[in-house]
Amino acid sequence: MDFNFDITNWQNHPSNRRYVVFKYHRIEQADYFEQLLIQEGFEYERHNEEEQERYLIAAPKAAEKRLLYLNNLAIGKFRNKFIPNKAFRLLVLIISAVVLGLSFVGYFVSR
Numbered sequence: 061m062d063f064n065f066d067i068t069n070w071q072n073h074p075s076n077r078r079y080v081v082f083k084y085h086r087i088e089q090a091d092y093f094e095q096l097l098i099q100e101g102f103e104y105e106r107h108n109e110e111e112q113e114r115y116l117i118a119a120p121k122a123a124e125k126r127l128l129y130l131n132n133l134a135i136g137k138f139r140n141k142f143i144p145n146k147a148f149r150l151l152v153l154i155i156s157a158v159v160l161g162l163s164f165v166g167y168f169v170s171r
Contacts, residue, residue, distance in 0.1 A: 069082055069083045069131070069135070070127075070128070070131060071083075072121070073118055073121075076118075077121070078120060078121050078122070079105075079118040079119065079120060080118065080119055080120075080121045080124055080127060081116055081117070081118045082116070082117045082118075082119070082127075082131055083114060083116055084114075084115045084117070084134075085113055085114060085115070086115075086138060087108075088138055089134050089135060089137075089138050090106070090108075090115035090117060092133075092134045092137055092138070093117060093130060093131060093134035094117060096130040096134060097117070097119060097130065100126065100130065102119050102120065102123065102127070103119070103120065104117055104118060104119040105117070105118045106118075
């Protein structure tokens, strides 16, 4: 299965439109998504492409809304922080607050 450029990790199954295929590059995400599918009682198919580090899971499209929610849980559980260093994260927050504060002051002073 070829995933063309897409910002999501899912697409319709190429040969069976009743299924949605989810693609993961980290095995822990795929395993967790599989656990969630088992807990929810969904039937699914899994295909591991070890040489490409790609893990594909197909599930019924009839429950697409719930599947997308479970997919977001699986991705979010193993997501890295956008700014991993706590001090730098705080610095960015402070700078943003100062710039926002100055913009408000400038707006009200210029009126």
